Amino acid sequence: MLTDTLLFYLFALITLGGGILTVTRRNAVHSAISLIGSLIGVAGLFLLQQAEFLFAVQIVLYVGGIMVLFLFVIMLVNLGQAARERQFNKQWWLALLCVAAIAAELLFFLRRGIQLTAPAAVRPSMLGNTETIADVLFSEYLLPFEIASLLLLVAVVGAVVMAKKRI
């Protein structure tokens, strides 16, 4: 139990620290590397919550796929000049005001929901997490699964059309 607590705070620190660095760094490559740290922290939180399959998906897909895509694009577009300019737009105080408003709202509801107790111990039926997910995904959620594959196809075609100079 104590190990769980320590690991939670460790991963929370990695996640939030990486997130803050992502938003504040001047150089986009530094932002991307901080984001990788943050995503790995989120993956650790998934592991703590006994979502082993999502832990693997998070590492392979986010850290291995999306972040490599981001780094490629950072190298394709010339960000040297952007790094020398102003990093925040003129309405940054308005943005912070909006964030503070949302923070107050979330804090209010978190305080009201504080009576949620610790999660119950895992029942034996939850064992074999990947198997359970596959069972539900390929029976109950078969149609959304197929639609997701169609969405990915559309995204692939759209990305190629957008990025290609002439078709």
Add this chain to the structure above:
Amino acid sequence: MLYPITTVHYLALSAALLLIGTAGVLARRNIVVILMSIELILNAVNINLIAFSRHFQNVNGQIFAIFVITVAVAEAAVGLGILIALFRNKETVQADEIELLKW
């Protein structure tokens, strides 16, 4: 209040990550960083879904998180494609310099 980790701790962490991402989307000028902040927001949603999936011992939350990740991948691919097309035409990646639709 800090010691036994409950679902509320995960919700608070997710809320904090959501706020960081929102601040990045609203305040940064660089479009690449804005897209990364959107990834942060989607990850906050996923933490929430997984926390409730554990809390109610229900696997549906994890399925939903898989769909959220799928949509995030599609969004990143199309967004970065649009960014490349934009950079080719306007030679800028600053969000407030793209003002063709402003009057």
